[in-house]
Amino acid sequence: MKKLLCCILALLVFIPMFVVGVNATTLEEELSKQMFDYFEGDEWDLSYHPPELPYIIIYDYVEVDDIVIFSAIATWRGVDFAEVVERYGDCCVHSGGTLYPSHTGMFVRKDGEIYTLKEAWDNGILTDLSPAVGFCMPKVYSVGDVDLDFYVSILDATLIQRRVAQLGSISLRETADVDDDGDVTVLDATAIQMKLAKVEA
Numbered sequence: 715m716k717k718l719l720c721c722i723l724a725l726l727v728f729i730p731m732f733v734v735g736v737n738a739t740t741l742e743e744e745l746s747k748q749m750f751d752y753f754e755g756d757e758w759d760l761s762y763h764p765p766e767l768p769y770i771i772i773y774d775y776v777e778v779d780d781i782v783i784f785s786a787i788a789t790w791r792g793v794d795f796a797e798v799v800e801r802y803g804d805c806c807v808h809s810g811g812t813l814y815p816s817h818t819g820m821f822v823r824k825d826g827e828i829y830t831l832k833e834a835w836d837n838g839i840l841t842d843l844s845p846a847v848g849f850c851m852p853k854v855y856s857v858g859d860v861d862l863d864f865y866v867s868i869l870d871a872t873l874i875q876r877r878v879a880q881l882g883s884i885s886l887r888e889t890a891d892v893d894d895d896g897d898v899t900v901l902d903a904t905a906i907q908m909k910l911a912k913v914e915a
């Protein structure tokens with residue numbers, strides 16, 4: 715009887731872990747497998763860093779309705795160290811000197827098909843990148859997040875006001891140009907304040 719109780723107890727403890735574990739890894743494994751096929755046609759660049767076995771790294775992913783936004787690389791590909799910032803609506807994607815293709819290594823899966831982020835955006839498959847804010851490889855920021863802490867707060871507006879002429883890094887400038895006019899001005903600080911006021915209202 716005691717044994718039976720122990721077994722039941724063990725099952726109660728392990729079944730949820732198993733179920734959670736399966737759910738947590740399935741999507742990542744599925745994406746890895748699919749991206750291996752996706753990249754397979756590429757020429758391998760083993761001058762970069764020959765891994766013992768070529769594999770796919772899925773860095774970040776998020777499911778939104780019927781699509782998955784994720785970042786991935788194939789380890790057999792060379793890395794582009796360019797600092798690229800691309801804007802998609804109210805978000806900025808900062809390559810941080812990594813990942814390829816499309817400089818950013820971000821993809822969208824819908825109905826089993828893989829699209830680069832740019833393809834998905836240009837074709838209207840993805841119209842809001844904000845669920846991916848907080849991705850770290852590459853980094854995805856909200857426009858207005860001037861101090862790059864992944865949140866838009868009044869501190870970001872203050873930072874612009876204080877340092878309009880001296881915003882240093884390219885990513886800082888990109889996320890600070892809230893109204894997307896190509897320059898960082900006090901109007902961008904105002905735009906952040908208005909945005910925050912709208913959220914609070």
Ligand SMILES: [Ca+2]
Pocket residue numbers: 858859860861862863864865866867870
């Ligand atoms: Ca911020």
Ligand SMILES: [Ca+2]
Pocket residue numbers: 890891892893894895896897898899901902
């Ligand atoms: Ca501006």
